[in-house]
Amino acid sequence: GAVVSQHPSWVICKSGTSVKIECRSLDFQATTMFWYRQFPKQSLMLMATSNEGSKATYEQGVEKDKFLINHASLTLSTLTVTSAHPEDSSFYICSARDLRFEGSTNEKLFFGSGTQLSVL
Amino acid sequence: GEDVEQSLFLSVREGDSSVINCTYTDSSSTYLYWYKQEPGAGLQLLTYIFSNMDMKQDQRLTVLLNKKDKHLSLRIADTQTGDSAIYFCADGTYGGATNKLIFGTGTLLAVQP
Numbered sequence: 001g002a003v004v005s006q007h008p009s010w011v012i013c014k015s016g017t018s019v020k021i022e023c024r025s026l027d028f029q030a031t032t033m034f035w036y037r038q039f040p041k042q043s044l045m046l047m048a049t050s051n052e053g054s055k056a057t058y059e060q061g062v063e064k065d066k067f068l069i070n071h072a073s074l075t076l077s078t079l080t081v082t083s084a085h086p087e088d089s090s091f092y093i094c095s096a097r098d099l100r101f102e103g104s105t106n107e108k109l110f111f112g113s114g115t116q117l118s119v120l
Numbered sequence: 121g122e123d124v125e126q127s128l129f130l131s132v133r134e135g136d137s138s139v140i141n142c143t144y145t146d147s148s149s150t151y152l153y154w155y156k157q158e159p160g161a162g163l164q165l166l167t168y169i170f171s172n173m174d175m176k177q178d179q180r181l182t183v184l185l186n187k188k189d190k191h192l193s194l195r196i197a198d199t200q201t202g203d204s205a206i207y208f209c210a211d212g213t214y215g216g217a218t219n220k221l222i223f224g225t226g227t228l229l230a231v232q233p
Contacts, residue, residue: 009160041225043224043226
């Protein structure tokens with residue numbers, strides 16, 4: 001099946017530093033990728049929709065200057081948490097839709113394995 | 121906004137059936153999904169059901185949908201220890217750039233040998 005690689009799997013950083021998380025589609029191309037965050041015992045919350053070659057679309061309440069998204073190619077989207085603080089500690093998951101099925105239902109949406117971010 | 125709710129935990133014995141329940145609020149839902157999350161792995165799509173269907177069966181998995189009550193369930197027959205994981209239901213709308221998923225809180229299924 002289709003594979004989405006997310007890197008790193010976990011990261012620990014000091015408060016005030018920036019952290020970049022990569023999401024790659026390995027065997028398909030994706031014009032649309034999604035970034036979620038998940039707090040313990042809570043659901044995955046959609047943060048933003050990453051669009052190749054254009055600006056990301058952020059969900060209400062998500063700071064675009066805090067969570068920078070770059071979707072520079074059809075196989076890579078990055079999420080940068082700028083000036084990270086302890087409250088940004090969370091599990092971040094990306095997903096990518098095979099562009100051959102753009103506009104179709106979500107069965108062609110594939111998820112990365114997630115990144116656990118801990119900010120000290 | 122849309123909301124999807126699940127119970128947090130379910131424990132069953134190996135060989136028994138498991139039933140995981142989910143309720144949602146969005147009346148415009150087109151498709152409803154069940155995902156499985158194992159430690160260190162991404163979400164894996166298990167099955168999905170179109171909103172005009174009442175039931176869908178796929179090997180050991182049976183999905184029941186009560187659209188009137190906005191209630192979705194996933195039944196796993198002959199549950200195995202390898203089925204232990206977190207199960208998420210998700211509510212999806214159909215169509216283009218607005219096609220996004222709203223997830224429930226996830227149900228941790230623990231299968232006792």
